Amino acid sequence: MADLDEDAINNSTTGGAHADIDLSDETQDFRMLNNLSFLDTANLSLPKRGEKDFEPNPTVFQADILSASRQAMHNALAYPRLHHPKNLLIGVYAPNGPAPPAISKSLDTVAEEAPAEKAAEKAAPVSIGAQVPADACVYVTKAKGPFFKSLGQADRWSRVWLLPEEALYLLERGTLDIRWPRCAVGDGDEDDIEDSGLPMSLQAAYACLMGRGGLTMERYSVFTGLRRLGYAVLRAPGWSESDEEKVSQAAAQSVARQGPGLAGIFSRFMGWLCDGAPTTAVGPVAGLGFHHSYDRIYRKLSLIPFYDPVTSASPSPQPRLPYAVVWHVYKPSTSFRKSAPPDPDFKIAVINARTTTIPTVSQIWTLLESTPLNPPRPNSQLYVRLKNGYRNVILAVVDQGVVSYLKIADAAFGKEKLYAQRPSGGNKNRGPPRHKFKKR
């Protein structure tokens, strides 16, 4: 009777229960790709997924479907992908990071500004624009298209500087063409990062950009995966441990522990009067003699200290990599400005599954405490409150390119006294909800 749960097998038709089924994990019936037209941009529509059989059978019919599906896949892959000359973006690789353009050095027509700028360059070589990150290494002179809504940072000369992951992502999706700078092809001096006209291969781009400024393959897989799904992804302050401007601590919410109050003192006195001395040394904890209510028994039973996410806001140490937030993720629907990004919708820490084990208490709680407090709404249901937790963060566990996302929330079970809840709620039939679930 107690183990009816065994039968509670997930059924995709029950609705609401299928949050865990991810179609992208499955092999597709690729015949849907036949209906995609790459040229006809007027009526683009999302392809429909096909049906599939679960086992092979000897019919020619099935074999035909399979080969047609395979063929459709091949057709789709063999389709020549072309840069439309109108949309082609040209970026130039700057091996030494952001630098001012050569124009300001060579052309004396801007004589009034140039000396001042030169002096500034000498003093601080990256003073080319407040927003340009030091890790940026590819710049685009004529930035256009929708991507720059959430990618890159412009400098004073309206060149858009791209971080290595952003440049690689645009290169991989065929939007960007990266050129070697003149200095790299032995044409011009060391600082010359003007376009040499020589395109960089994908392999060369990986060799140059991967590993630059803390960009690991794991971080890059998470970045591209989420970008392709439409999210805007930005580096978080915890990107590298040397970063001094650190995670903006969630405004330390002064949550003073509430005193018991007069009524509390009175009830405590009454409790003391009724219960006598606690007998926790040898038990029974519930006390000998007679009991007045179950609530009181439960209150006496609570011996084990638990972690309270609200009150124990001690000044926590900075999160240490890899258990630190490295990506801020914004939903596609979020109105987003590059210059002043809002609070992220999701915070993601990237973890290599092969080199780490699951986090220890200090690792995971330092990580959680670096995120803002997001307490559950007090009037929501018990399960919702528990599942919401007080802080949450997403771990992206990467095993050689395969990413598994886990949402971690600290639930304070100890703060939700189940015994004090009203016994009513859902399930009016008062039976195990066995008929909700049916075995397939």
Next chain:
Amino acid sequence: MASQFSFNAASAQEQQPIPTKPRPQRHQRPDYRHIHRFPLPLTVRPLPPLIPHNPISVISVLLSYLTYFIAPPHHAIHSAYFDSNTSSVHVTDEKTIRALWEMGFFGKGSLSRSEPTWIEQEKKRRGLLGGVTLDEVTRQRRAERRDLKLQRARSEKLIIEQRLQAEAAAREGRTIPDPQANLSAARATNGIATTAEKLSLRKAKEAKILEAQQLAQRDREDAGKTVQSSTTEDNHPTEPTVSGPDIIEGMTITNEEHLQLSNEEAFFLVYGLGALHIFDQDHQTVLSPTFLLRKLCHHSYSPPRDSSTDLKTDDPFLVSYVVYHHFRSLGWVVRSGVKFGVDYLLYNRGPVFSHAEFAVVVIPSYDHPYWSETDERKTECAAKQARSWWWFHCVNRVQGQVQKTLVVCYVEIPPPTQDLGATSASLDIGALLSRYSVRELIIRRWIPNRSRD
């Protein structure tokens, strides 16, 4: 109780030749709210309400105190015994079994899946009881499900066979090896071919559904009879030799089943509630909570440690008991989660009311500075708390499949103290337990595809 069901669908169907409603009528559920109205095996006597400015209420409170003082209410303490061969606690007294199960869902029937219902099953099997036990309901449901699956497989197989035949016929008709021609044709006019194929696929699907419905209907019509006959065969495999119910009626069936308490449950009942006395194997001496704690800690290793060994703060029993006590003290009904690959399942009020929503995995945590004092201790502790991501995903995916939420419960292990020694006479259990602390994490999969809005 389970025996009070009136589930006579089978016999009803026998009498009615064509039931208008093919589904067997649902059996009456016992009133679980009444049976399990006490959350713990302790009796509670509420005091009359005390209203400070009303002297009558004060008097009534005093009066009730006085009556309790003069005639103290009988305090039922149950008894069980510890079996050191199996390292488990057994309850054999019928009343105790019922009480422990009904008030707080403690223990498990040794011959049942969960609630001790063996005796009812047995009586039913021998035809002494008219009702149906829950285990039987489950069994029947499973049988039905299996039949349904077999039937589906059959109809699918039929379709494949028909298709094979049609294909063979087509091949003979043309004498040209068909598949290649088909393939090349498909290649040549890929788009058209696939749409046609899709159509045929849909048609096949519709036909399949129709056929299945027809089959199901036909089956349902005579399901009553077949199921009836098959179940009777199953239930009385040895009946012909025993010959008739006359002999059986005279027999009294002794209950061979006992309730087995998990060690955490037993210790909670003894130490937490004081509702149970656990006797040693000789059924003579009652084990004191302190002695019981040491014993259970030693028995949490396999083979059990010698009773002269010192306790350790990270003895498996202590760690799991801390979690058990924590969740019990919050009002959850905590039961073993081994069937789901976790340590505990948390039920709200009890397993008969709803499915468990949370599945708890216990992980010891060695964060106290004591554990990282020496390098040797550090590596040892790191090994004890390390779990691979593969293990973790395994557990998490299983919980998703059975619609539970995974809770990782970290137990902070305190450094050892003097009174844990084997020779130490005084062991303050309450103080020991309060040096542990627990933190819970809720883990769910995050699916970026579905979080986009």
